Amino acid sequence: MKYLFAILLALYLLVTFAASAQTTDSLGMEEAEKPFKLSGGVDVYYAYDFSKPVDKDRLYTTQAFRHNEFNLNWGFLQADYATDKVRATLALHTGTYVQANYAAEPNELTQLIAQANAGVKLGKGVWLDMGILPSHIGYESTFSINNEIYTRALMAENSPYFETGAQLTAEVSDKVTMKFLVLNGWQNIQETNDAKSLGFGISYTPTGQLTLSYNNYYGNEAPDETDSKRRYFHDFYAAYTFSDRFNLAGSVDYGRQELWDSSEKGSWYAGMLLARYRLSEKFALAGRVEHYNDEDQIIISTQSSNGFQTSSASLNFDYAPAPNFLWRVEARGYDSKDRIFAGDEGIKDNNLLLVTSFALKF
Template sequence: MKKIASVSAALCLLLVIQSNAQNDTTIIELTGYIDTYYASYSNKLATGEMQPYITVAPRDNQFGLNIAEIGATYNTGEVRGTFVIQYGDIAEATWSERFKTIQEAWVGVEITEGVWLDGGFFTTHIGAESFLPKNNYLSSTDIGTYNEPFYQSGARVSYERSEKFDAQFHLVSGYNLFLDNNDAKSVGMLFSYKFNEDISLAYTNLYGRESPEDSDKQNRFYHNIYLTWDPNDKVSTIIGGDMSTQTNSKLNEPTETAVMFNAVAIARYRFTDRYSTTGRLEFFNDKDGFISGVLVNQDGERQGLKASAFTLGLEYAPTRQSYLRAETRWTWADKDLLIFNKGGNASNTRTEFVINMGFYFDKRLK
């Protein structure tokens, strides 16, 4: 009987797929992505250990796999869904330990024209940079992006009727959580507006209780804003920043509200369609460590991360869906934060060199 039921269910599924496939509006899209790397850091750790505050190419003096992913999306115009699985060092460095291989898994229905309700596991709606190198001008991400959420679970309502304006409303488990650590939920929003073909502005936020159930309530309100400006065909720029507050979180005054902020400026120049260079300047200040974690400085005092960095990268893109990149980056933390190891000597600076190449594809089927 179980075999009969299984065969019947499979036949029903095939009939549904066949019926939907006869609808000209049904689109199935298959995607894939591979990125490999070699990296070298002045901060010396044990072999195979991952560098702190690094999402891409996190292992020193190693050939590695940043990511191998495959996914599928399905859209009938009334129902849609996405499923993406992943493997590699990006997932090892950033993702949920329990759901490390699941990048996205969600389904949605169109409530009314241009308004969708989706539910499941999503990538974050916050930030100017993606955790995937293919979506950025540089492969590495800034420290602010490293401390932003990468993933979330819950539901979202999105408005997609306008070519210039987008809006999303999120109800999620929490900040960078698939499974919640308390009985409260977090709410967030995304608003973006495209002024013209050259300039667009986006604002995102997330508010909720981030402390465990049996501890003092720590309510976090996170804000992100960024502007993209492409003044001509050769130059592209991004300027953005984050600001967050959290109650009951100051190190020296536990009942007071702590503040974190950061800023980033990115500029890319295209020599030709295939060759480009990008520079990025960043600053991060989480003096109470409620997002970046608490460190101990050389005076034995507890404090959060305060650091700046500059990155310079070169890219060769033989096709629109492939790239070869070389990047170097200089990071310097607060002078009292000797958090890096240079040949056995503690230091507040780190240099890095990364070369990586990637290829991605998408195949759309009707």
């Protein structure tokens, strides 16, 4: 109950503070841009996993985490403050995505924080931000309404959604943006060792239609009481908008690290291709094909002889009755080298997911 009270109190303060600031601005700064902004979103879903997991928790995912029940995937409320010199964000969240993705955080109250960061402008186009930040890695983002397809690719589910540390962002030009990061680790808020991790990212938009992005990560992922396990990770994606109706994106990941049970090095890799076509102002169709190979079980442990070597394909249909609302239906199939999908009918090497969702942002 104490955590529920803390959530409600924090949400109340966010709303009250933002509303008060906006009222003050409207009275005395009509011509100036308001520094406070309040936003949020709700993503509710029903998912049916044909492997029928016994405890209803779906394996190898954080999105649409629960089988055969209506539930909240992700709900968040966010307050932003921004001027030409300083900025800050505080966002709280809950849902089965949080239950799955923040399970390793030992502090239950910390799990409720989606973002908590502050930044200062160091020069033209140069910002230094510190705190709990969105990940600099990957094409797909956390909130489903911002992505072409409801569920996330395997590569998105198995790389960071969030990071904790300091980030230097430099807009080198109107086409090139660079990021340099010092982090606690690979998607964690509370530190697990004395080492710090490093990250780098560069985004290049030569035209308004094309975006190219390269991001990397280096860090020790082992706790202090064990030998170091240094992780090297690379992510590259490209996105192209052919027209206001059709867009295409592809992404490739590669990682390398010492194995958990020896000093030998292993690796994993993943690839994804997706496309979306807008049939009309309210209807859209999207598809995704992908493969994830973690034979050495560095990221995904299956306890099987060939590890996680899995391909997946998705077909997604959208209906948007309003600009900030999506009703989505997705069918997603999986095919694995080993029998890794466990349920009440045994263990299979393939699986099928059907999911529908309502998502709204404000």
